[in-house]
Amino acid sequence: MKDVPREDAMTGPLVSENVIGVVHDHFINFYLDMDVDGPNNSFIKFHVVNPSRKSRLGNPTGSKVVHGGNAASLLDLQDPPQIRGAFTNNQIWATPYTRTEQWAGGVLVYQSKGDDTLAVWSDRDRPIENKDIVLWYTLGFHHVPSQEDFPVLPTVSSSFDLKPVNFFERNPILRAAPNFDKDLPISTLSDSS
Numbered sequence: 001m002k003d004v005p006r007e008d009a010m011t012g013p014l015v016s017e018n019v020i021g022v023v024h025d026h027f028i029n030f031y032l033d034m035d036v037d038g039p040n041n042s043f044i045k046f047h048v049v050n051p052s053r054k055s056r057l058g059n060p061t062g063s064k065v066v067h068g069g070n071a072a073s074l075l076d077l078q079d080p081p082q083i084r085g086a087f088t089n090n091q092i093w094a095t096p097y098t099r100t101e102q103w104a105g106g107v108l109v110y111q112s113k114g115d116d117t118l119a120v121w122s123d124r125d126r127p128i129e130n131k132d133i134v135l136w137y138t139l140g141f142h143h144v145p146s147q148e149d150f151p152v153l154p155t156v157s158s159s160f161d162l163k164p165v166n167f168f169e170r171n172p173i174l175r176a177a178p179n180f181d182k183d184l185p186i187s188t189l190s191d192s193s
Contacts (some may be wrong), residue, residue, distance in 0.1 A: 013145055021145025025073060026156070027088050029104040029118070032135040033097060037061040037167070039132040043094035047165055048135055065092060066161040071140040084112045085121035093118055095135040096126050104136055122157035 013057040015087035034041055037053040042060075049062035070091055075082035077089070095101065095118070103109070114120070118136055139156040139158055148154060177191065 012140040015145050015147050019150060021149060022024065023142070023144050025071060025088075025140055025142055026191055027073070027085065027138055027140040029087050030137040030160075031102060031104070032065075032137060032162070034063065034133055036063050040130045041133050042129045042131075043133060043135070044176040048094075049165070051130060055069065055166045056169055057166075061167045062165040063167065064163055064165050065084050065135065065137055067137070067139075068159055069141070070138075070158075071142045072162055073140070074142070078168065080114070083114035084117065084149060086114060086117055087138055087141060088134050089119060091138050093122055093138075095121050095134050096135070097134050098127055101134075104138070110133070 009074070012022055014145060015021040034048045036048050037049070037050040041048050041050050043049075047062045047064045049060040051060045052059045055061060073082060073088040075085075075126070077083075077086075082088070085105055090151075099119070101118075101121050104118040106112040130144055137160060141156070141158055143149075
């Protein structure tokens with residue numbers, strides 16, 4: 001058998017006999033049709049606010065995305081897959097609501113040339129002040145495969161939170177009924193012998 005030159009050898013983690021796992025990325029884009037205290041919202045400092053609705057202290061009611069860990073795409077901006085998946089260029093985007101703009105990578109992402117994507121819509125520079133707006137949140141992570149990922153990837157989790165900002169007049173937990181010992185789950189160690 002002829003030796004394969006080192007520069008032509010495939011590299012990556014061995015995940016099964018004669019199977020190399022390819023290092024890759026996963027990206028998920030969330031379409032958040034924000035109607036914070038009504039449809040006329042604005043996007044400021046990673047918050048969505050309703051400037052016409054104020055708290056008793058004069059702050060506009062709002063909501064914010066609190067992100068967890070994230071990853072940026074490793075592709076060059078001019079690579080065809082990156083042009084189609086340009087929504088990964090930013091973690092958060094804001095656009096005015098348009099019924100036909102619902103898929104960050106376009107309707108048919110694998111057949112797209114990248115001309116009907118979130119990046120193209122955002123480049124139109126339409127106003128997002130006092131409008132019905134959509135917040136787009138992109139969550140991503142790099143995946144270095146391991147043996148446990150073959151032949152089917154197990155569950156991998158990541159998350160973000162959507163939290164109110166000056167939305168409630170005071171802390172809403174203050175009205176919650178207290179927990180008592182009888183309300184809490186009881187766990188015991190069972191004898192495994």
